[in-house]
Amino acid sequence: MVITESRNPKSAELDTMSAVEIVRLMNEEDKGVAHAVELVLDDVARAVELVVKGISAGGRLIYAGAGTSGRLAVLDAAECMPTFGTPPEMVQVLMAGGQAALTRSQEGVEDDYDGGFAEARALGLTPNDVVVGLSASGSANYVRGVIDCARAAGAATVAVACNPKSVLGDIADVYIAPIVGPEVVMGSSRLKAGTAQKMILNMISTASMVKLGRVYKDLMIELKPSNKKLTGRMKRIVAVGAEVDIDEATRLLELADGNIRLAVVMGETGLGPEAAAQRLAAVGNDVRKAIETKC
Template sequence: MPNDDARLNELLEELSHLATETVTPDRGDLDLLSTTDLVRAMNAEDRTVPDAVATRSTEIAAAVDGITDRFRRGGRLIYFGAGTAGRVGVLDASECPPTFGTDPGMVVGLIAGGEVAIRSAVEDAEDDTEAAAASLRELELSERDTVVGISASGRTPYVVGGLEFAREVGALTIAISSNEGSATGAVADIAIEIVTGPEFVSGSTRLKSGTSQKLVVNMLTTLSMIKLGKTYRGVMVDLIATNEKLRARSVRTVMQLSGAGVDEAAAALGAAGGSVKLALLIVMTGAPIEKAAPALESAGGVLRDAIAALR
């Protein structure tokens, strides 16, 4: 089977150039170390990740600005990847509605193999070059959207295919990988290539590579939401109070940021229909709901600007 042999040799050659696949000689005695020494050794490796992420601050900032601009135009942020990389995107997307009060369709996570792949491996799904494009078509991807392809190796066919399709549509394309000169970076508008080096367990890219991906997606959504006015003085003010803990946090947030007492904060939240941001505007300016609500809307939901307009 010469064709199969040729393809195998090609893949082996590709893997030999990936930092994430490198075997570190001093890892040969891991199974002989005490548990405490194992913890210390792995923790030492993990501490290198934030520094690696910091080397790509310029690219990450450009990505945040691009995402924010498209959000303001009604666009969406769509993550996609395979395996761990796909799960990182799905996790970040699922956290945005409760954290920032966003519509579930504003940040979307796609994973090779579909939802079943969130919990179980789907064999060969990452090798399908057309699957991501098909999912993006179903979402009716447009030039107002941003797509973020996540791949530790930077060569995952599922991610490369999705990024290529997204560029054809005119969407902003961002590639997150753990190897320089990646195939995904080559087809993206912004390449965030964070070289985390050999993994603690060779080839297990759910470790340092996965951690770097999580740190980056945290910044992409959190910082774009800050720029959209979803926070005030470093506090979440667009959270959705869906349980007792979050309802108590809403009251506490109004109290902390406005200096109001518990009764005043609770009353303002009641008048504002549970909206922390609107309740804060009422308490901090003394404006009635009839005046505060349109002021907040006119300010594009930015509390600081709405306060300034009513004072």
Template sequence: MTHPESRGHLLTEQVNPNSNNLDRLTALELVDLFNCEDARTLDAIAKARIPLAQAIELTGKALRQGGRLFYVGAGTSGRLGVLDAAECPPTFCTPPEMVQGIIAGGAAALVRSSEDLEDRKEDGAAAIAQRQINSTDVVVGITAGGTTPFVLGALDAAKVRGATTIYIACVPIEQASVEADIDIRLLVGPEILAGSTRLKAGTVTKMALNILSTGVMVQLGKVYGNRMVDVAVTNHKLHDRSLRILQDLTELNRLEAAQLLESSGKRVKLALLMHWTGLDKEAGARLLESYQGNLRAALNAKNLQA
């Protein structure tokens, strides 16, 4: 594992020749430059497709066996991990402990800069110990420049505890080598504003986390087709979305869909199973549970029984 004293050689710290005259650009020229540079994020994701797919498969397997997914980062990287974790419960109705974000400096660092805390490798290790991470868990270390001590300390501690480790960085492996089960490199090049990795590096990291968490939830049976059937019905918007899902996938009108949703305890997935199989709420819930909440698998099993 490399720990260079100077970070100037890192891809994320280099000067972008395309923006040398940044302070002389018009607003429209700024927008055009950003648009051109941000296009590189798509290519970076495409080149990381294999390790991203491996990360989805390993994480899905771990979570099916009762494991948890942890994102670890500092600054922008940490905030992105916390954001992705926080969006899983309302989107996929996951328990809050299933996907968690760990950021250097804790919750306060979400709204106030605490980048100085990223230099404490021992704090990263302590965060892993505090959450009693074990061999069933997955730990994703996120560090744009690849050298953040807080993240490296967390990954080292996670490996000792037998957890699956995933490393996400925006620098090539020769600039920051790390031992992890899966190594994801998102190479978007130097930033428009030199060293400001909240820009392209942050964007491509958000894209990668979107793919990872959504891919995992698909594998866990949290969707049916491309519908969010495990949505948590916690507000008017999500209630409306739930009714539209039921209407789209059945022949029911809005009133009938609302009645079905209520009869299922506001569980869209269960409502669909009840409608398609004729099972009552309790029997449907048992069938879903026996197939780890996978609606398609439960439907296939019921059809085979018929």
């Protein structure tokens, strides 16, 4: 029996425990998740390198998953646009069962190999795309269909599962397998396995976008002022990035028409909007290179 379907002896009498005993046990079990992820960081980094290479060449990051794994992928992809200013097509998700499966479980659709293959083919995958398939057990046929289609198209493939050996792991270019052990509720892989997958998704998307130049220092330089909170955050980002006070950051943002990259370069170099924009364009829109370039 695979680990994700095995029984956890620590929770064998779970129904007899008090509420505080249950949550303490769950908390204790969760402590091992970060360590399990730590053991596969080299594999996560390999996946990041594939994503950076692919997107730099005009490709896309495509997540594929079923059930909890798919919902976690949707969550990660949805956050890329507001956090990193990605265009909608750059990070996409194939979810078994489609949008309806986001809010109502449709367990049978994870077995649909042909559906996964067809949905992946409809995306027009290319060798520059990177497909990351997620399945707690590593056996979801829908995800296997997506990965097989990606391989046929010459795209790079990554599998994320919580068993040391799996069908998806056997066919992907990179296999990320944090072994979190049996769940507190037997087979409920939305728990530790889901937490591990979310941590790995955080790392893949964040590290990739940092290496793609969508972060300067630790600052979200693609942020847009979609609400009052973010407008204030933009000013603080410019203040930190350009090493100026809030009033000067506000002035720079106004001159830069809300473009954080441009405002930071203006503040650090003393250039006007047009000259700073030219400097950025000359170095591929890289803020650090624009600031450090001697012109």
